[in-house]
Amino acid sequence: MGKPLVGILMGSDSDLPIMQEAAAMLQEFGIEYEMTIASAHRTPKKVLEYTTTAEKRGLKVLIAGAGWAAHLAGVVASHTTLPVIGVPIDSSPLKGLDSLLATAQMPGGVPVATMSLGKGGAKNAGVFAAQILAVSDVKIANRIKVFKVEMERDVEDKAKRLIALSTAVASQKEVFAAEPAAPAKKKPRRRRWKKKTGSSAPGQESTS
Ligand code: C2R
Numbered sequence: 001m002g003k004p005l006v007g008i009l010m011g012s013d014s015d016l017p018i019m020q021e022a023a024a025m026l027q028e029f030g031i032e033y034e035m036t037i038a039s040a041h042r043t044p045k046k047v048l049e050y051t052t053t054a055e056k057r058g059l060k061v062l063i064a065g066a067g068w069a070a071h072l073a074g075v076v077a078s079h080t081t082l083p084v085i086g087v088p089i090d091s092s093p094l095k096g097l098d099s100l101l102a103t104a105q106m107p108g109g110v111p112v113a114t115m116s117l118g119k120g121g122a123k124n125a126g127v128f129a130a131q132i133l134a135v136s137d138v139k140i141a142n143r144i145k146v147f148k149v150e151m152e153r154d155v156e157d158k159a160k161r162l163i164a165l166s167t168a169v170a171s172q173k174e175v176f177a178a179e180p181a182a183p184a185k186k187k188p189r190r191r192r193w194k195k196k197t198g199s200s201a202p203g204q205e206s207t208s
Pocket of ligand 1: 010011012014015038040042065066070071072073089
């Protein structure tokens with residue numbers, strides 16, 4: 001096992017199901033990574049220590065995921081010159097709009113490459129980190145090329161299955177259309193209430 005090249009940080013253990021997607025992508029590309037929980041709000045000293053030593057420890061890219069008022073990625077970016085990828089997480093009552101804005105809306109000079117919200121964003125963070133590393137690593141670049149080809153093939157397979165399914169549905173409809181029509185059901189005769197002389201209509205009292 002080599003030294004980790006990517007550091008994944010998340011604001012809370014509750015972010016793990018999302019941030020695992022980034023780790024899964026790095027694993028797929030054979031990239032070493034490390035993962036930890038660190039919060040700019042709750043553990044500011046840890047965030048400072050982690051980010052100021054990251055480069056010396058051999059990390060090349062940092063991924064930071066947080067929900068609610070997600071200042072983590074921005075604070076990480078303020079302490080390092082390494083590229084920082086932000087993953088906004090939709091864990092708040094505002095469904096992530098708060099973390100999306102807090103992660104993306106960095107003032108000029110302190111960029112955070114912000115991904116989309118949630119699992120898709122975390123997955124993209126993994127791919128994007130790999131793409132950054134691929135600039136100076138042919139092996140990783142080739143793995144990303146294979147990943148792209150596989151993704152294309154996967155979509156094509158799904159499209160073929162969809163055509164097969166719609167053809168099957170269409171031929172089933174033809175079979176049903178060819179079947180003899182069932183005899184029409186007789187309409188039940190409507191009863192008509194006839195006013196009899198000397199009797200009263202329902203709901204009316206007889207006056208006689
Ligand atoms: P808990 O589930 O621990 O209450 O956390 C976390 O990322 C998590 O989504 C709720 C949410 O708070 C977020 N959090 C931040 C920061 N630290 C924790 N946004 C930060 O430093 O930005």
